[in-house]
Amino acid sequence: MVEWFFGYLAGAVILLSILVVLSRNPVHSVLWMLLMFLHVAGLYLLLNAEFLAATQVIVYAGAILVLFLFVVMLLNLKEELRIKRFTGGWPFRLLIAAGILIILKKVLDGFKVGFKGPWSIEAIEQATHTKALGKVLFTEYILPFEIASLILLVAIIGAVFLAKKRLRT
Amino acid sequence: MVPLYWYLWLGSVVFAVGIFGFLTRRNIIIMFLSIELMLNGVNISLVALSHYMQDLRGQILVFFVIAVAAAEAAIGLAIIIAMFRNKATLHADEIAEMKG
Structure with missing residues (x-):
């Protein structure tokens, strides 16, 4: 059962990512991307x-895709639809x-998978997932977390x- | 139970599609979307490894990837707007002023 779910999701992800790359209109591209993220x-x-x-x-x-859509719709894309889709050397790049x-x-x-860590499914279930993540994020990874906030700033x-x-000066 | 190999393979396929898009398309917005595709391929691999190795660090890394992707999207889209204001094009090959 899980395999069927995985098969559907994986097939959809691959198909949609190919559609993102191939579609001519950037708006369609962004919308396919939205579906892929889901x-x-x-x-x-x-x-x-x-x-x-x-x-x-x-x-x-x-957030990110709405930002993309917003920018795509701000810009005038009329003449973009007429130019060639791919660069000349695309077979080489496909290679x-x-x-x-x-x-x-x-x-x-x-x-090969190495030795396993402490967070088995039962341990996560006992601590609840968000709490377990928070424990690791705010103890072991507190410095990278602060640096990420700096990056966002x-x-x-x-x-x-x-x-x-x-x-004008 | 789905084998780990399938997830890693799926992540690599998405990554390769992103590379293909980045190399072939010259529309800057689609090039940015290809970068996001590559990041998502890596994210899938990281979450799968985190699940199968029973270690939450992979998921923490995915958080940082998402944060950096958000920052990159904001900066990149600002650059696109500034560029469109100056050159009125989205075609990456037409912006070659920095070429010597």
Whole structure:
């Protein structure tokens, strides 16, 4: 049963990501991406990562993609639809992507799971998932967490600075 | 029970599709979306490894990836707007002023 769910979600994710790359209109691209993010959230649910699934839906699908859609609709895309979709050397670039895929497959074939950590499903179930995540995030990873907040602050300032109108001096 | 291998393979396929999109498309918005695709492929692998190795650190890493992706989207879209204001194009090959 779980295998069928996984098959559906994986097939949808791959198909939708190909559609994102191939569609001519950026608006369609963003909408396919939205659907793909929802399917990825479904995959996270299958992997017992429900907090991450919620984060995926809220932050990725709800915030980042709406930002993308907003910008796409701000810009005038009439003449963009008429130019060629791909660069000239696309078969070569397809070859590069396929080569990377083959290398990844070779690496995956030799991969073995190492020794297991302390957070088995029962342990997470006992502590509840959000609490378990918070315990790890706010003790072991507190410094990276603060640095992430700094990155977001820099991004806010940079975005405001870049997108504002230049003042005539 | 779905094997770990399938999840890792799915993540690699999504990553490769993102690389293909980034290399072939010249529309800047779609190039950004391809970067997001690559990040999502990595995220899938990280969550799968976190589940099968029974360690929550993979999911913590996914949080940081999402935070960086949000920052990157904000900066990137601001750059796109500034660029469109100056050149009125979204085609990456037409912006070549920095080329020597």
